[in-house]
Amino acid sequence: MAANERDMTFLADMLRIRRMEEKCAELYGATKIRGFLHLYIGEEACAVGALHALTPDDNVVATYREHGHALVRGVPMESIMAEMFGKVTGCARGRGGSMHLFDAATRFFGGTAIVGGGLPVATGLALADEMRGDPRVTACFFGDGAVAEGAFHESLNLAALWGLPVLFICENNFYAMGTAIDRAHAQTDLTVKAAAYGVATASADGMDVLAVHEATTAAVAHVRAGKGPLFLELQTYRFRAHSMFDPELYRSKDEVEEWKRRDPIDIHAARLRERGELDDAAFAALDAAAEAEVAAAVDFAEASEWEDVGDLLLHVTGGRP
C-alpha cells in the first residue's frame, strides 16, 4: 500500500473508533448499553498504529478498553455494537458485553475484565505457536496499571525464559482508574521493569499514529525474527473518565485540556493537510463514512434479538449440550 493511502486508512480508522465510542456514550445514557463501559477516546493512535503492523494471522489480546482494537482488527462494527447491547448477534452472543469482545475468526482473543489477565493468555498463545512451529506473533495490549500485577511479572519472566514470540504493548495513559502512576509505581519508567526480565524494550509517542506504527513495525520484526519477546510502551492519555462511573476528581481539567491539544486525530489530520493529501471535503467524507457505519451498526443491534432464554445454559459447564 502506498504511504499516502496507508495514512488515510489510519485517519479513517481513528475516526471510526472515535465516532463509534461517542455513540456508545450516548447509548449508555439511554440505557441501551448497560454494565461497565470504558472508552478509548484519546488513545486511538495506539490501536490503529500498532494493529496495522500485524498480519491477519497474528494473535491479539486486549483489555476491557478494547472496542477500538476489536474494530481495527476487523471485527465488524455491527457485531461489536450488538455485543454491547447484549444481543445474540454480538461477537460473543451478547454474553460478554463491552469488556469481553471476542472473535476467533480475526484471532481477537479478548477482551478481559481482569487487570493483567490478558498477559498469561498471550504468553500461553505464544507458547502454543512455538510448540506447533507456527510463525505467529501474539500482540498483547494492557495498561500501566497491569504492570503492577503479578501476572505481568510472571508472564514477562516466562516469555523471556522460553524466548516466546509475544509483543507486550503497554498503553501507558498515566492512570489506573483514579491512581496516578507515581502513586502506585516506585519505578515509573515501566521499560526498566520489563528490562529486568531480559526483555527488549522500546517506547513511542502514543498520540502520533505514525510513531506508533513505526515503533510497532520494528518491534514485530524483532519478535518475528525469533529474538524473543519485546515490551513496547506507548505514552498516551484517555480524554474521558475511566468508566461511566467516574467523577474524575483525581486530575485537573487543565491537565486534560493540555493533552487534548495533542488529539491523535488532529495531529494526523494536520500532517496530511500539510502534505497536501487532505482537505476539508476529504475529511468530511471520511467522517461521514464513519458516522454512516455507526448508524448502520446501531440499527443492526436494535433490530437483533436477545438470546432465547431456553438457550441460556448452552456453553455453560454442566448445562445442556
Ligand SMILES: Cc1ncc(C[n+]2csc(CCOP(=O)(O)OP(=O)(O)O)c2C)c(N)n1
Ligand atoms: C485484578 C484486578 N484488580 C483490580 C481491578 C479493578 N480495575 C479495573 S480497571 C483498573 C485500572 C487499570 O488501569 P490500567 O491498567 O492502567 O488501564 P487503563 O484503565 O488505564 O486503560 C482497575 C484497578 C480489576 N479489574 N482487576
Ligand SMILES: [Mg+2]
Ligand atoms: Mg492506565
